[in-house]
Amino acid sequence: MFKSTVLVMFLMAWRNLWRNRVRTLILISAIGGSYGLSLFSMGMGDDMHGSLADKAGEIAGGHVLVHAKGFHADRESSQIIDAPPALLQLLRATPGVVEVAPRVLIAGLLTTSESSAPIMLQGVDTDREKALFDPTSKLTQGVMPKTGDGGQLGHPIVLGKGVMAELSVKLGDRVVLTSNRADGEVGRALFLVTGVIATGSRDLDRAIAYTNLAGARSALGLKGSQVHELGIVADMTLASETIKTAVLATLNAWDSGPGAQKGGKTVAGKTVTREVLTWQQAMPEIVGFIEIDDAFNYVFLIVLFIIVAFAIANSFLMVVMERVREFGLLSALGVTGPRIAGLLILETAVLTLVSLTAGFLLGFTAHLALQHWGLDVAELYGVEMGVGGIDMGDMVLRSELRPVKWLTATVGAGTLVMLSALYPAWKATRMAPSEAMRFYE
Amino acid sequence: MSALIRVQDVHRTYRQGEIDVHALRGVTVDLDKGEFTALAGPSGSGKTTLLNLIGCLDRPTQGRVLIEEDVISEMTGTDAANYRLQHIGFVFQAYNLIPVLTARENAEFILQLRGVPPEVRKATVMPLLERVGLLDMSERRPHELSGGQQQRVAVVRALAAKPRLVLADEPTANLDGETSEALLDLMLELNKELGVTFLFSTHDSQVIERCRRVIRLRSGQLAQPDEGDA
Ligand SMILES: Nc1ncnc2c1ncn2[C@@H]1O[C@H](COP(=O)(O)OP(=O)(O)OP(=O)(O)O)[C@@H](O)[C@H]1O
Numbered sequence A: 001m002f003k004s005t006v007l008v009m010f011l012m013a014w015r016n017l018w019r020n021r022v023r024t025l026i027l028i029s030a031i032g033g034s035y036g037l038s039l040f041s042m043g044m045g046d047d048m049h050g051s052l053a054d055k056a057g058e059i060a061g062g063h064v065l066v067h068a069k070g071f072h073a074d075r076e077s078s079q080i081i082d083a084p085p086a087l088l089q090l091l092r093a094t095p096g097v098v099e100v101a102p103r104v105l106i107a108g109l110l111t112t113s114e115s116s117a118p119i120m121l122q123g124v125d126t127d128r129e130k131a132l133f134d135p136t137s138k139l140t141q142g143v144m145p146k147t148g149d150g151g152q153l154g155h156p157i158v159l160g161k162g163v164m165a166e167l168s169v170k171l172g173d174r175v176v177l178t179s180n181r182a183d184g185e186v187g188r189a190l191f192l193v194t195g196v197i198a199t200g201s202r203d204l205d206r207a208i209a210y211t212n213l214a215g216a217r218s219a220l221g222l223k224g225s226q227v228h229e230l231g232i233v234a235d236m237t238l239a240s241e242t243i244k245t246a247v248l249a250t251l252n253a254w255d256s257g258p259g260a261q262k263g264g265k266t267v268a269g270k271t272v273t274r275e276v277l278t279w280q281q282a283m284p285e286i287v288g289f290i291e292i293d294d295a296f297n298y299v300f301l302i303v304l305f306i307i308v309a310f311a312i313a314n315s316f317l318m319v320v321m322e323r324v325r326e327f328g329l330l331s332a333l334g335v336t337g338p339r340i341a342g343l344l345i346l347e348t349a350v351l352t353l354v355s356l357t358a359g360f361l362l363g364f365t366a367h368l369a370l371q372h373w374g375l376d377v378a379e380l381y382g383v384e385m386g387v388g389g390i391d392m393g394d395m396v397l398r399s400e401l402r403p404v405k406w407l408t409a410t411v412g413a414g415t416l417v418m419l420s421a422l423y424p425a426w427k428a429t430r431m432a433p434s435e436a437m438r439f440y441e
Numbered sequence B: 001m002s003a004l005i006r007v008q009d010v011h012r013t014y015r016q017g018e019i020d021v022h023a024l025r026g027v028t029v030d031l032d033k034g035e036f037t038a039l040a041g042p043s044g045s046g047k048t049t050l051l052n053l054i055g056c057l058d059r060p061t062q063g064r065v066l067i068e069e070d071v072i073s074e075m076t077g078t079d080a081a082n083y084r085l086q087h088i089g090f091v092f093q094a095y096n097l098i099p100v101l102t103a104r105e106n107a108e109f110i111l112q113l114r115g116v117p118p119e120v121r122k123a124t125v126m127p128l129l130e131r132v133g134l135l136d137m138s139e140r141r142p143h144e145l146s147g148g149q150q151q152r153v154a155v156v157r158a159l160a161a162k163p164r165l166v167l168a169d170e171p172t173a174n175l176d177g178e179t180s181e182a183l184l185d186l187m188l189e190l191n192k193e194l195g196v197t198f199l200f201s202t203h204d205s206q207v208i209e210r211c212r213r214v215i216r217l218r219s220g221q222l223a224q225p226d227e228g229d230a
């Protein structure tokens, strides 16, 4: 009996939907369109945030950073940690860690006989940097400094295009770096220009410079395995907090283990206090931007859907009013109130299903298209675009599908549409059959 | 023989704003099984009100209505709806059919709600549709049928369900003389053949003449004489 009723109700629901084609098509476009749009905008937002996070990790110098306490804020040459090879090896073996790049960071003034330019010089192990950002790929001339390069003629240095222009130097020229040494004295060191780098960001190219670890250490008077920073590249599927915890565990184990004899625990006889930061902690502005952007997107989508839901509720209310006689007839024939409500809800369900299917196809097609072709941000905006110090001018916007988010949006949209039919359906059950009969007169 | 329907001192008062409208004021009447009865009376005399009460669509303010042993005047909501579905056939003045269903689907509607399998439904309905001359129109939607044809489909729907009684509120009011005559013939024949109890309201004196029994209402009360009781 129930099955038979459901069958005829379904038949009626389906045919009722096509009774007013124009209205139904408008509803389907409204629901499907806004749902498709929300999928698409989520896909685009997630991809942008993903790229932003990648970039932020790049700019920060790693997904997790190890410094001497205070270095992140003060950037003093004297804020040093010790990173002997055995400790680096141990860190590289820590679960979730892909690579560990030791760095010596120097803010200094580079001078020639004619001019000078402020630079941010990084003493790096080029091979270790590749996992995060490979400077070699951005070289326009020369080569990156290798471990062991350098000597009497000066340590090798690669300069940003802008720095080269500022100093009007060329490959093979010598430059002098003036900076604060670790002992507090002002020091000078001789470097030999061996390469030119162009990152694509004009600001960055006016300050960037690379040398090897030995070159940077000798400029600052650092010893052995002393560095300012360990940039840890992590498996991005894991949360950076997880990696941070693992890194801290490894460091603690090292300090209390036998390996600590080989260094790493103390610098110049004093125990160092280390500071381990995730990139989110190192670049809170980016995290803030992503959060605000996400929140804005959510609010926008929710408002959009509430408007659509009201339009649907209104439209269904009109349907109920138009069909008072029909509902009265059904009621007189013995269809109970709940089943009449069920009929309307079934109609809404069919409408929702059709709309969401259409919307999904729309959103998914747009997602695939964007994923395939991408959208060049620079071309789109025509100007340099940046967020929290991150240049996004070279970014190509694509789309990223996060199944859980899409599912949530689908369930949310479906639920909202269904909810909007509840009041009209309830209205329809409030009809006394005898009252409905009076409409004949 | 005990009556099929017993209406016992029924009152129905509508509240319209500040004033009470006494649509029925103490009506007592019995109907036997197989009777073919007209409910006559001027406009506003309470015919529709009484049919609604007997049809379990409305409840009296006072008094009782029984069908066999069931006190239908006390049924509400789902119980009333189920009672209508199982026991009462309706033919209304107009707008009888569900617009999105075909003539056949409309005729089968009650049976379908009762869970009768499709083959049985068809076997029940098709001969009746043939009987009322609508066999070749069975797949048409209501808007593709004339008023008289729609009324006939409604009669088929009511009869196919084999109800205890069929109630019709001015079934011929929207039809021309010839068509209403034909519909009346049809109902009379079916009443004879199948023994279905009919009660319908009407204004039409030609229709009233052909009924075996006439109940006359005036201002919500029975007007004497009630020929059937004589
Ligand atoms: N829902 C209602 N609210 C208020 N008054 C009503 C309502 N329904 C009917 N009435 C009043 O009750 C009285 C009886 O109405 P009813 O419809 O039963 O008359 P009727 O005999 O069927 O008339 P007609 O021949 O015009 O159909 C009338 O005075 C009518 O105005």
Ligand SMILES: [Mg+2]
Binding pocket: B047, B048, B049, B169
């Ligand atoms: Mg009436």
